[in-house]
Amino acid sequence: MQNTTHFSGKTALIMGASRGIGLATAQVLASLGAKVVLAARNEQEIGKQALLIKQQGEIADAITCDVSQYSSVLNAVDYCLSLHGQIDFLINNAGVIEPLTTLVESDPSLWGLAADINYKGVYHGMRAVLPHMIKG
Numbered sequence: 001m002q003n004t005t006h007f008s009g010k011t012a013l014i015m016g017a018s019r020g021i022g023l024a025t026a027q028v029l030a031s032l033g034a035k036v037v038l039a040a041r042n043e044q045e046i047g048k049q050a051l052l053i054k055q056q057g058e059i060a061d062a063i064t065c066d067v068s069q070y071s072s073v074l075n076a077v078d079y080c081l082s083l084h085g086q087i088d089f090l091i092n093n094a095g096v097i098e099p100l101t102t103l104v105e106s107d108p109s110l111w112g113l114a115a116d117i118n119y120k121g122v123y124h125g126m127r128a129v130l131p132h133m134i135k136g
Contacts, residue, residue, distance in 0.1 A: 007034035011084040013076065014038055015067055015125055016094030018045040025091050030058035037080040039065035040094065067094040067121030068113065070128070077128045087132055092125045 012029045016022035017038035026036045030053045038046045038053075038060060046062035053060035061083055065076040080087055095118045099110045 007032045007088075009033075010088040011035045011080065011086050012037070012089040012091060013080045013087050013129065014091040014093060015065065015073075015076075015121070016040055017062075017091075018042045018049060022091065022093035023049055025093065026060065027053060029089070030060055031056070034089070035059040035084050036061075037076070037083065038062045039076045041066050065094075067124055068116035070124045073121075073124040073128045077132065081132060087129055090125050090129045090133075092122045094121050094125075 007029055010029075010033070012026070012034050014022050014026045014029075014036060017026045017036075018040035022040070023038075026038050026049070030036045036050075036053065036059070038050050039062070040046045041064065043062075043064040046064070050060040050062035061079075063076050063079045064072075066072040077087065096114050098114065099106055
């Protein structure tokens with residue numbers, strides 16, 4: 001069956017795009033014609049992955065972003081807008097699974113960091129992108 005979904009002229013900002021689901025999403029959207037901006041904490045890895053996507057003839061850029069920090073998310077949004085003038089999709093994929101341990105053995109600061117990434121990070125992404133999406 002031929003894929004009839006196309007994303008030409010659309011721009012996606014993808015959080016947590018250095019590997020796994022985020023990277024796969026970036027690759028698929030780029031192959032369907034979207035301009036993708038990969039965002040993650042690992043600057044070297046997202047730069048490498050964006051280059052691999054570009055080598056396939058697609059439009060891909062990368063920016064370092066720590067979703068637990070609202071200012072970092074705003075920076076990524078501004079970068080994406082400066083390159084492409086729009087953000088049509090936000091893929092809020094950044095997340096961590098650690099620390100996996102019992103409550104008694106857990107480190108409150110590590111648990112707090114996981115909450116900052118997994119919960120606040122989603123809020124930070126939506127809060128930073130929605131005003132630009134609403135403007136259209």
